Amino acid sequence: MAKPSFSQEVANLLYAAKGNPLNTCIQCGTCSGSCPSVEFMDHTPRRLIGLVLADMKDEVMNSNTYWYCASCFQCTVRCPSDIDIAETMYALKRYSIWKHIHQEGLVGPTFSETFVKVIFRSGRSFEPVMATSYLFSSGLKEWIQEAAMATGLMLKGRLPVLPPRIKRLDNFKRMIGKVIPLGGES
């Protein structure tokens, strides 16, 4: 069997999305015009879809575009071809995490993975652990800003000290084990 092309692989990752396939894109640019973080992306969403359809895998995977998607779904609700564009960005994120390919220096992949690991351990999210996933990669100014804010929140009693846990954690972990291989995480 012939190896699927990159655009076919991306299409396969979208099996659960409700929208139309990417090849119905008319390149109108409504997505790019609606995107709140487009000015920080190296390719606009419209162009990224064009690159996927042209099977330009390296160009797509090495772009920061899909990791700059904030999940606001503005593109998805406006697309005249009914393509679920935000979901396409999710698919590319999953592909990027599975294949360990993404632009260097991005925090998004580590953050997502750390987040999920925290949930595996406790069932609940815990901000201080999340912070470690990104603060190590940021500069001194960001450290100082975050520390000042954390102090403010702590003084107002808004930061947790102990990580919260769900009660039926053993059941929870077995449940996760039924859907994905846990590796060293159990």
Add this chain to the structure above:
Amino acid sequence: MKQFAYFPGCSLEKIALSYNQSTVETTKVVGIELKELEDWNCCGATAYFHVDELLAYTLCARNLAMAEKENLDLVAPCSACFKNSYFTNQALKKDPDLAEHINVALQEDDLHFSGSIEVKHLLEVFVKDVGFEEVKAQVTHPLEGLRVAAYYGCQIMRPRKDHEDVEQPVFFEGLMAAIGAEPVPFPLRLTCCGGSLLISSREAALSMIHNLLKNADDNGAAVIATACPLCQINLECYQPQVNQEYGTNYHIPVVYFTQLVGLAFGLPDKAIGLGSELISATPLAQYAA
């Protein structure tokens, strides 16, 4: 007395405790009983779906199955918890094969998803289940003259659920008017706060927060009302950083809509978590005459 299963979500335990407090207190006043899910887990925010779809559905389905056990519709005050729970519910209802697969996993916690309940955001409960008339009837301290920017954010409205108007909603402003406040024009009310980009792509998020603060300020808002903990945290806690980056001097209180409703209901500050904000919202109390 209408009952709902209540899924507060991780943020409401601590960083957005005031949202939890004001939710519990204001719903009591309008005859809504919230029964907290006894062992809810994190909805995954935006992270689960980045890593694995099946895992994301399973974790959200666990909460849904607990609500089903109580035979109650699920209400979430956080936009991300709402969106993830809502769309997981919808996906599993539509795809029996997916539901069957996930039910195998749920067995490990003696739970079962059957698709028997609905998922609502807290704002929708106030607007539809309670209604503006009932809200008005409970107002003892109308917030006259309080200029409020009603901020919808993203995941309450989007993705689209049916054929509803996702471009020109008016219900949040309607609720603010029902408590006597004056909703100001706020063109960016549906534009993203940056969400978790604050962590992964700080520069982009700060720019998005700056746009929102400027838009609210330009329209003379004295306060921004939110219906999501992430929106609240981004818009409030990062104001000093926006000011530093953009040479601005914003100092706009950002509160949960339930806190404003609570003020109008005459509830004491402490009961609705006023006083825990970094940008003091206590001046707002003067409007609750």
